[in-house]
Amino acid sequence: MPGTNRPAPSFPHSHAERVANHRPHPATAQAKSWKLAARSPPGLPSRPAALYPSFVPNTLVECVPNFSEGRDAAKVDAIVEAMKIPGVYLLDREMDADHNRCVITLVGEREAIQEAAIRGVGKAAELIDLTRHQGAHPRMGAADVVPFIPIDGVTIDDCVAMARHVGAEISRRFEIPVYLYEAAAATPERQNLENIRRGQFEGIRDEIATNPARKPDFGEPRVHPTAGATVVGARKFLIAYNVFLNTPDVAIAKKIAKAVRFSTGGLRFVKAAGFLVRGMAQVSMNLTDFEQTPVHRVFEFIKREAARYGVLPVSSEIVGLIPKQALEQAAEWFLQVENFDSSLILENRLAAVMSGKTAVGGLRAGIEPFIEQLAAPAATPGGGSAAAAGGAMAAALAAMVASMSRGKKAYAQHESQLSEAIARLTPLREELKSAIDADAGAYNVVMKAYKSAKESSDGGRAINAALQQATSVPLSVAEGAAEVAQIAARLKPITNPSMNSDLTTAIALAKAALEGALANVAINLESIKPNSTEDEAFVSQARKRAAALHAQA
Numbered sequence: 001m002p003g004t005n006r007p008a009p010s011f012p013h014s015h016a017e018r019v020a021n022h023r024p025h026p027a028t029a030q031a032k033s034w035k036l037a038a039r040s041p042p043g044l045p046s047r048p049a050a051l052y053p054s055f056v057p058n059t060l061v062e063c064v065p066n067f068s069e070g071r072d073a074a075k076v077d078a079i080v081e082a083m084k085i086p087g088v089y090l091l092d093r094e095m096d097a098d099h100n101r102c103v104i105t106l107v108g109e110r111e112a113i114q115e116a117a118i119r120g121v122g123k124a125a126e127l128i129d130l131t132r133h134q135g136a137h138p139r140m141g142a143a144d145v146v147p148f149i150p151i152d153g154v155t156i157d158d159c160v161a162m163a164r165h166v167g168a169e170i171s172r173r174f175e176i177p178v179y180l181y182e183a184a185a186a187t188p189e190r191q192n193l194e195n196i197r198r199g200q201f202e203g204i205r206d207e208i209a210t211n212p213a214r215k216p217d218f219g220e221p222r223v224h225p226t227a228g229a230t231v232v233g234a235r236k237f238l239i240a241y242n243v244f245l246n247t248p249d250v251a252i253a254k255k256i257a258k259a260v261r262f263s264t265g266g267l268r269f270v271k272a273a274g275f276l277v278r279g280m281a282q283v284s285m286n287l288t289d290f291e292q293t294p295v296h297r298v299f300e301f302i303k304r305e306a307a308r309y310g311v312l313p314v315s316s317e318i319v320g321l322i323p324k325q326a327l328e329q330a331a332e333w334f335l336q337v338e339n340f341d342s343s344l345i346l347e348n349r350l351a352a353v354m355s356g357k358t359a360v361g362g363l364r365a366g367i368e369p370f371i372e373q374l375a376a377p378a379a380t381p382g383g384g385s386a387a388a389a390g391g392a393m394a395a396a397l398a399a400m401v402a403s404m405s406r407g408k409k410a411y412a413q414h415e416s417q418l419s420e421a422i423a424r425l426t427p428l429r430e431e432l433k434s435a436i437d438a439d440a441g442a443y444n445v446v447m448k449a450y451k452s453a454k455e456s457s458d459g460g461r462a463i464n465a466a467l468q469q470a471t472s473v474p475l476s477v478a479e480g481a482a483e484v485a486q487i488a489a490r491l492k493p494i495t496n497p498s499m500n501s502d503l504t505t506a507i508a509l510a511k512a513a514l515e516g517a518l519a520n521v522a523i524n525l526e527s528i529k530p531n532s533t534e535d536e537a538f539v540s541q542a543r544k545r546a547a548a549l550h551a552q553a
Helices: 073-082 110-127 156-174 193-197 200-207 250-260 295-308 324-335 346-354 363-375 383-405 409-453 459-494 497-527 533-550
Strands: 060-063 088-096 101-108 143-152 178-182 230-234 239-245 270-277 280-287 313-319
Touching: 060 110, 060 156, 073 088, 073 101, 073 110, 088 110, 101 110, 110 143, 110 156, 110 409, 143 156, 156 178, 156 230, 156 409, 178 193, 193 230, 239 250, 239 295, 250 270, 250 280, 250 295, 280 295, 295 313, 295 324, 363 383, 383 409, 383 459, 383 497, 409 459, 459 497, 459 533, 497 533
Parallel strands: 143 230, 178 230
Antiparallel strands: 060 101, 060 143, 088 101, 239 280, 239 313, 270 280
């Protein structure tokens, strides 16, 4: 703030991971949220909710853990409860008594959802005894399979790194051996879940100590006596997609399915089978990577194959949910829109602009209004808001550098350090962004207190209270900026050297924010006229905190 002296499928998974096809997806439906309270990050004081609103996650990851319990609702409730932590949302839960299996769908921030998955595995190990388990679905662990799926702000490589971290933690905390599968697999043979789970719990228990092919990726070569072993991995979003034909001849659907599925020479990332559904032949499919084999290509392939047998598709069906991008791809293909870009879609543009992720007119358009407000002949926004903005930009740059190195093979040994840095920089950035408005708001409260003091016998106390808040905001900005500078400096030796200039800029911005914020602290402390021991204690403590920060400026 300125000194006071200046005037927000139905497809059968043959012995594979069960996919929760009927659960809402964050891109298309509202999550059934555990109402998680926003918390102040460590090292920064608590702030009024009106000034420091909770923030929207910058990364979203879906996790679909499959547990070997589908009959005892109390046990499933306990597992779900164990995964309730800030930053994670429950989308859906599905129990199947015949399979004796449940599928829980979660979505959340990258760091939080990893811990949620780990805790869920631990609770399942406490409650589920595979030596007594019976069900139609193959299984090898109490927590059988834990896939991570990138949704927003993360890549499949990020999810691979997450799977490795989670696998290591499960082994360390619970003494459960862990195998990595799909994109996280250490060997090609383990990309396919069926290969890992062959023989199920009993077969793995008998062979794990003697068969080198059964050696886990994490943990000792012995299964947990009751919880077995767990498979953790990373994969892309799966689309359950079915096409109905204008014939009841299921043999035709089976021939088309054989032609389209990858395992029998068809399209990559397609699994398919033929069924008779509602009196019509159906080609039932799972599309395991819609970005490389899009939905429209699959539909056109089936249409051409069907023509060979004198039949046609009459309709298609999406079981569960589908990412918006998949439908955008189909729209671009069938409408043949020139120079198509997803930002042409009204809802996409609205979401991007309202979330602050983009601005009409480019980067300059996003920041220009704030710069012009700084230049205006008005008391707010002033140096305090500018300092907070500089600190937020510093945190953003440092997070960008860390994120672009995390998940890369060259920096795998620094994975935990990079993750810790990002986990801290994210709330710091949000706190500093919130302080831009909070600083201006605190100044306005001070001005109001001075005006009211003329009409009140207790005006001096109100002024001091307002000045203390006006001091606390930039003091917290200074502390946050100092921490950002330290984190950015620690990132230099463990990130891509070609991005050192970004970290140099981050450090310079953070130090400027620190110096500017401390200048605001000083001028506001000078304006406080202590008339109580509480006032004196506040001034003394604030000066000590400021002095410690001056040494880092």
